[in-house]
Amino acid sequence: MGDRRSPGPPAHPANPPPERQRRWPALGVGLVAAFMTLLDVSIVNVAVPSMERALGATPSDLQWVLSGYALTFGLVLVPAGRFGDAHGRRTAFVVGIALFTITSAAAGLAPSPGWLVAARLLQGAAAGVVNPQVTGLIQELFQGPERARPFGILGATIGISTAVGPLLGGVLIHLGGVEHGWRWVFFVNVPVGVLAVVLGWRLLPHRPAGRADHRRLDPVGVLLLGTGVLLVLLPLVQEHWRDPAKWLLVPAGLIALGAFAAWERRYARRQEPLFDLRLLGVRSYGLGALIALVYFGGFTAIFFIFTLYLQNGLGYSALVAGLAITPFALGSAAASAVGGRIVNRYGRPLVAIGLLTVVVGLLAVVLAVGRVPAGVPVPWWTAAPLLLAGLGSGLVIAPNQTLTLAQVPVGQAGSGAGMLQTGQRIGAAAGIAAVGTVFFSSLAASGGDWSIAFRRSLLLASGVIALALIAALADIVRR
Template sequence: MHDRPSTGGTMTAAEPAHVDAAENRRRWQALGVGLVAAFMTLLDVSIVNVAVPSIDRALHASPSDLQWVLSGYALTFGLVLVPAGRFGDARGRRNAFVFGIALFTLTSALAGLATSPQWLVVARLLQGAAAGVVNPQVTGVIQQLFRGPERARPFGLLGATIGISTAVGPLLGGMLIAIGGEEHGWRWVFFVNVPVGIVAVILGWRLLPGRPAGASRHRFDPVGVLLLGVGVVLVLLPLVQEQQWRTPWKWALIPAGLAVLAAFGLWERRYARRGEPLFDLRLFTFRSYTLGSLIALIYFGGFTAIFFIFTLYLQNGLGYSPLVAGLAITPFALGSAAASALGGRIVNRFGRPLVAIGLLAVVVGLVATVIALHLAPHAPAPWVTAGPLLIAGIGSGLVIAPNQTLTLAQVPVPQSGSGAGMLQTGQRIGTAAGIAAVGSLFFSSLADSRGNWTTAFEHSLLLATGIIALALVAAMVDILRSRNHAEH
């Protein structure tokens, strides 16, 4: 692997170019539209968590239905990321973006109008697929409109969007339910996307770049699409259905999925000899891309699981309302927002050590959260955890945005959509695996401790912290290797 892009061939990243004032204003406006769309689609990963009790009462949904409402979105989201990214690379990001946002807006309305659990599940599956179409286009737009070091700031803003949308979802969900009422407030969790989506469609068509002149007109790789889709589904299904499928045979799907993904890699290498592959495996020759993707996969395994178990702990265990449960996570979101903006500006100066510092801060903040709850078991949990979660949020802001900047810095523009899609697919797999593992420990600890919610939360939070510590180890190994290479 190497750290610098090659100077020849198709794998060369574009160099910075002069941009006049009007064009500069237009590209920042295009970025703004993309960030709003990314926020909206990523928000729906977590915002529905606090609405589950209301959905249960309104639609009389079974536990399996509720699980599919939550996890079906993530499943189809991860399924279409790479093909959608490749489509945007080849046919223009504007077409893919507008189609994805239009579909997301329509399916959000359908979800809000649901009169049965089955209706809601189908709407969520389609909504997740639409989100998977949109997100690679946002990263691709940054790669296309910004060059070299100037990408740090827009990637910092995107990282802030990712971190804030995940953390603030329960708060916005709680507010909407409080405004709309316990019976119908959950519908506004979906309806709120509709006006925003309509505006995003209009502005996206006006501002995003169309198909570039001379873009390839090759046919898509149907075998690659099939192999990747089957592999991702086989890996994700037992993870998202971990609580519903009690049979141990479900875990056999994961090695089967990995085998299919290995076949996908072999096929893509063969296909690349005669055409444009769905995903260019040569991206993994860049150490920045490979290591950044690994860190993202591991970090999201611990990061997103925190909000899942914290919401359960506060609402079901301690009896707080959805609004208070959302407010309790706000310190993390605020810290993440502030640090993401800073991290995007300084990542080019500090590089991977900045990510390591962020990971260390997250680990320290989460361990401090466990200690605070243990030392003050009778104090209000939202107040006790506010300070430690603020530290963890600041650390998270120094992880997501800088790591994304470093990971995609060397990805050439013609592969930016599929490269970002593969990065986000890893994040979705990490998210599903982390929630399955941490959630499983949470429920087993709850049973073993005879309903002690604080003990269950502490044990599962320590597991999430351990997962994040693995990402810190990966970052430290890379830093040490880089220093040894520089010395020799």
């Protein structure tokens, strides 16, 4: 027994397994891919006026360019996560990134609105294939408390990619010109995507350790979940449908989701289901998923209405509109770096502090916009409260992601992360629809006063985020 090693060396063995040696480079590739796919949720907002002029797109076309991406993104998240759990994340990741790269190039080359819409739908589906593989990769390569750091970085990536999208889009349009700059919003993905395909194939593990790759993918569950998500999201993302009967699709979608839940319970008696509903009974997962759904309902809508206010209402360029949101992105980046490190120490109260800070920051933006002195640029007046809101957001997304997925088994990491992100996409679509409706109705009722429309809709977004704060506080009180 004299050659028995001391407790220290196993953490850093002389010849660690290849997966452990490559886990941080592999995660780096995954984070770049996640950033790129999530960036495309918001980067297109500032390019809408250019697309409209260049392609002669109708308002309905533009709505599908913006929200069709989110629709197909949300549809494939859970099935793609399940596929990665069953057959290995490398295959799903590489195929998803390759498709995302091809469709990005196709969108940039679009000669007509129909072409662009089709490319965006496929691009969103590809993004939905990629993202659950990144979260599953963290579950697979990191254990226990050491997951806090990579989850923190992933949460920062999610928050920053959404916030920095308008800025990057504005820069690309400025450099490429008003007529063709919008094409570079899509072309910029191509070289990054090619590199991610090569490095992903080299660095990502082929399949989860110790798991067979022959599990069934539950086609009935896939169909019911896809139908339910489609029916719920469709009337939310297609705002230009004026027929009130479209809202009947929402209860129909909820019925389909109820059927999905019943089927999954039955299927779980014989096979491993598409999504194990018992995860919702895990307190950290169920509450975290609820907070994420509600928070994204308010969070994502902020950039939508702020961009409209600055560009269409005040006449600022796409570049200035993007720069105006930069304080939020900077605050989110700084707080995410801290939040990822301290979440294991403070837990859910840290998320509650972040939510409260976001609400206070957004209310300060409402007050600031209503008191901008004559001749003072609005972006200067909103910079400080947006920075505060960004700091709060950094303490929400990254820590909540860590807490939500901490107790999810490795074999369910992809499907669990997929369901979490599906909730985020549903929340984002619902929030943009609700907040956008208040924005445009207030604009009409006020006789075209963009400031009033922005402030009223931002109050609604703040109220939605306050609901997430109430959920977090209720959990803290129960504990």
